[in-house]
Amino acid sequence: MSSAQFEIQLIASLVAIACAIPGTFLVLRKMAMISDAISHSILPGIVVGFFITQDLNSPLLILLAAITGVITVVLVEYIQKTGLVKEDTAIGLVFPVLFSVGVIMIAKNANDVHLDVDAVLLGELAFAPFDRLLISEVDVGPKSLWVIGIILMITITLLIAFFKELKLSTFDKGLAASLGFSPAIIHYGLMSVSSITTVGAFDAVGAILVVALMIAPSASAYLLTKNLKKMLFLSIVFGVFSAISGYWFANWLDASIAGSITTLLGLLFLAIYLFAPNKGIIAVLYREKQQRTEVSLLTFLLHLKNHDEVSERHVNHLNEHINWQKVRAKTVLDLAIKNNMIVIDNNIVSLTSKGNTFTSQAIDYIITNEDAQIEDMKDDFFLFRG
Amino acid sequence: MNIQEYFYLVFSDYTLRTITLGTAILGAVTGMLGSFAVLRKQSLLGDAISHAALPGIAISFLITGAKDSNTLLLGALVSGLIGTFWIRGIITKTHLKSDTALGLILSLFFGFGMLLLTFIQKQPNANQAGLDKYLFGQAATLIESDVWMMAIVTGLCLFVLLLFWKEFKILLFDKDYAKTLGFNTKTIDVLITSFIVLAIVLGLQTVGVVLMSAMLLAPAAAARQWTNSLAKMVFLAALFGACSGVFGTAISASQNNLSTGPVIVIVAAVFVFISFVFSPSRGLLFKQIRFIKNRRDLELHKTLAFMYGIAETHENISHPHEIKILNNFQGFTKGTLKKLVEKKYVIIKGTTWSLTNEGFKSASNLYNQLTQQDE
Numbered sequence: 001m002s003s004a005q006f007e008i009q010l011i012a013s014l015v016a017i018a019c020a021i022p023g024t025f026l027v028l029r030k031m032a033m034i035s036d037a038i039s040h041s042i043l044p045g046i047v048v049g050f051f052i053t054q055d056l057n058s059p060l061l062i063l064l065a066a067i068t069g070v071i072t073v074v075l076v077e078y079i080q081k082t083g084l085v086k087e088d089t090a091i092g093l094v095f096p097v098l099f100s101v102g103v104i105m106i107a108k109n110a111n112d113v114h115l116d117v118d119a120v121l122l123g124e125l126a127f128a129p130f131d132r133l134l135i136s137e138v139d140v141g142p143k144s145l146w147v148i149g150i151i152l153m154i155t156i157t158l159l160i161a162f163f164k165e166l167k168l169s170t171f172d173k174g175l176a177a178s179l180g181f182s183p184a185i186i187h188y189g190l191m192s193v194s195s196i197t198t199v200g201a202f203d204a205v206g207a208i209l210v211v212a213l214m215i216a217p218s219a220s221a222y223l224l225t226k227n228l229k230k231m232l233f234l235s236i237v238f239g240v241f242s243a244i245s246g247y248w249f250a251n252w253l254d255a256s257i258a259g260s261i262t263t264l265l266g267l268l269f270l271a272i273y274l275f276a277p278n279k280g281i282i283a284v285l286y287r288e289k290q291q292r293t294e295v296s297l298l299t300f301l302l303h304l305k306n307h308d309e310v311s312e313r314h315v316n317h318l319n320e321h322i323n324w325q326k327v328r329a330k331t332v333l334d335l336a337i338k339n340n341m342i343v344i345d346n347n348i349v350s351l352t353s354k355g356n357t358f359t360s361q362a363i364d365y366i367i368t369n370e371d372a373q374i375e376d377m378k379d380d381f382f383l384f385r386g
Numbered sequence: 387m388n389i390q391e392y393f394y395l396v397f398s399d400y401t402l403r404t405i406t407l408g409t410a411i412l413g414a415v416t417g418m419l420g421s422f423a424v425l426r427k428q429s430l431l432g433d434a435i436s437h438a439a440l441p442g443i444a445i446s447f448l449i450t451g452a453k454d455s456n457t458l459l460l461g462a463l464v465s466g467l468i469g470t471f472w473i474r475g476i477i478t479k480t481h482l483k484s485d486t487a488l489g490l491i492l493s494l495f496f497g498f499g500m501l502l503l504t505f506i507q508k509q510p511n512a513n514q515a516g517l518d519k520y521l522f523g524q525a526a527t528l529i530e531s532d533v534w535m536m537a538i539v540t541g542l543c544l545f546v547l548l549l550f551w552k553e554f555k556i557l558l559f560d561k562d563y564a565k566t567l568g569f570n571t572k573t574i575d576v577l578i579t580s581f582i583v584l585a586i587v588l589g590l591q592t593v594g595v596v597l598m599s600a601m602l603l604a605p606a607a608a609a610r611q612w613t614n615s616l617a618k619m620v621f622l623a624a625l626f627g628a629c630s631g632v633f634g635t636a637i638s639a640s641q642n643n644l645s646t647g648p649v650i651v652i653v654a655a656v657f658v659f660i661s662f663v664f665s666p667s668r669g670l671l672f673k674q675i676r677f678i679k680n681r682r683d684l685e686l687h688k689t690l691a692f693m694y695g696i697a698e699t700h701e702n703i704s705h706p707h708e709i710k711i712l713n714n715f716q717g718f719t720k721g722t723l724k725k726l727v728e729k730k731y732v733i734i735k736g737t738t739w740s741l742t743n744e745g746f747k748s749a750s751n752l753y754n755q756l757t758q759q760d761e
């Protein structure tokens with residue numbers, strides 16, 4: 001591994017960490033699309049900054065672009081406040097316009113500016129190590145490493161300093177406001193950090209893929225945990241993991257590094273989306289099926305309790321009467337027997353005393369509109385779940 | 387280039403005619419379907435879908451090895467639809483919210499598309515150049531068959547829209563009611579979403595992935611300000627979309643170095659801005675004017691009520707009072723006094739005022755009248 005390769009991986013990992021921290025809060029605050037809007041609308045800021053400084057890594061350019069990002073947020077909120085359109089429409093209107101302005105500015109000055117839209121939107125991590133920062137003729141490392149390093153330091157400092165304020169205002173805005181933490185300051189602080197991170201990272205991974213690094217690791221982490229600290233930690237781990245493995249994947253394919261980092265993030269999210277223990281799609285579908293069987297079981301037990309006549313409790317009659325398919329009826333019957341709720345004698349089904357208590361309690365809960373209690377009751381009564 | 391010359395060119399020059407027609411049709415169809423996206427609060431879906439279409443383009447190029455725009459758009463359609471349904475899956479099956487789902491699919495699909503594009507560029511197949519036109523769109527690459535394609539799809543959209551008009555409408559405004567009436571809401575939902583995806587995919591070649599969402603939203607958001615009727619809104623949105631297409635093309639053709647896509651978007655944004663400000667019923671300008679007018683009316687009423695309060699304490703209601711005593715009162719201005727005189731509620735003599743019979747009557751009925759009007 002050459003030193004350039006090491007530097008690329010280091011930059012990618014730092015970008016991943018710097019994105020994951022604000023990204024987590026954006027996802028929790030349901031503002032993920034704002035990051036997309038910011039990543040597009042910083043373009044005019046970058047262009048103007050570039051006209052002035054002629055350097056993609058200068059602090060002035062980053063500042064200008066970050067201000068454009070904050071302006072985007074303000075504009076979106078203003079349009080939303082007029083009540084003429086919904087919030088998502090406001091976002092969708094603002095950023096393409098600002099982006100168009102940027103594209104036109106580049107196009108009109110294409111001849112004397114070494115900047116093109118592809119570079120801003122897509123970035124190229126592979127070239128990052130060649131743009132060195134020289135302090136009095138001494139090579140201290142790639143410029144983008146310094147830029148993203150400083151941004152990361154600021155982000156982490158702010159995160160540690162304002163962790164409880166951020167946490168509180170994210171989960172309970174009203175309480176935060178009544179305790180005296182200004183929601184506006186925290187909101188715009190977060191927006192500024194997101195803007196600055198986006199600007200600092202676009203050079204390396206491109207503006208659009210910054211969005212992936214912000215949202216995907218946090219969304220994946222959100223499917224695995226409900227604890228904010230764990231979520232932050234997990235999203236940083238996911239981000240760094242995909243940054244490093246994405247680099248080697250790109251190396252092997254000889255394709256865009258940013259693209260392959262995103263692809264790995266996508267695969268990671270897909271895996272978690274499918275297999276996450278509680279929130280994953282397979283777990284959810286399994287739970288839905290379980291619930292359906294258990295509701296059927298309850299209906300069936302209620303039916304039994306209502307009818308003492310032998311004719312109503314015959315196995316075949318149940319098939320016809322409740323109108324269940326054979327397989328379903330058998331599943332329900334098996335489950336009931338396994339849980340000692342019923343006994344079948346000569347094809348006549350009757351409730352056991354356990355089944356009887358279960359059903360009476362269930363009826364009580366249903367009548368008093370406390371259906372949720374039935375879930376807890378299931379834990380007490382069921383030996384086997386549906 | 388003056389306007390006459392331009393008109394002449396539009397009809398004589400093949401490229402300009404094709405592009406103008408193409409962008410006009412595109413604007414119309416995106417405006418039409420965009421109305422539904424905006425009203426269904428799926429504004430950002432367009433953004434997500436247009437990005438999600440990118441890997442489809444790359445994959446269909448990898449499979450066929452040809453740059454035929456129809457097969458590429460078919461690939462885009464398929465991957466756009468996959469993206470849409472995955473978004474829906476995330477929203478319905480997990481606790482992730484719609485913004486997260488949109489942002490996820492948008493960025494992940496786009497990143498994957500970029501990976502494939504750079505991978506294609508490294509391939510020995512020399513045919514690959516020009517795929518990146520789908521990123522930012524190049525209206526100049528439109529040819530007549532593309533325009534025909536757009537026209538056919540627009541016709542199809544219009545046909546389906548008219549055929550299922552009432553179903554779409556009821557789904558839009560009251561989904562539960564539609565369900566109870568026995569409409570298959572899922573099918574209608576899928577149908578309209580598929581058409582939105584189709585319109586977006588059609589526009590990729592012209593305005594590109596990044597700006598497509600604005601084409602979908604802007605005409606609809608502008609049209610929404612002028613009317614409360616769905617039919618009128620769809621029509622207006624189509625009109626605004628077509629106009630932005632035509633004007634955008636004209637402006638970008640008249641200047642060097644101006645790509646068509648961004649100019650169209652800016653023209654559409656101008657339409658939105660004008661609608662936001664100048665729409666008679668919802669616009670900001672008229673809202674402000676109404677606000678000021680209401681405040682003036684209120685002040686007038688306040689002054690009148692105050693005068694009534696004074697006049698009540700005297701036996702003769704027309705007993706003159708000094709104007710000065712009104713000064714303590716906030717509602718009083720010279721303008722309101724003048725207006726009261728014009729309405730013949732008040733008579734002014736020198737520095738005194740006195741209430742007329744008419745004024746006394748209307749002042750005593752002030753609050754009754756207001757409540758009657760409210761009802």
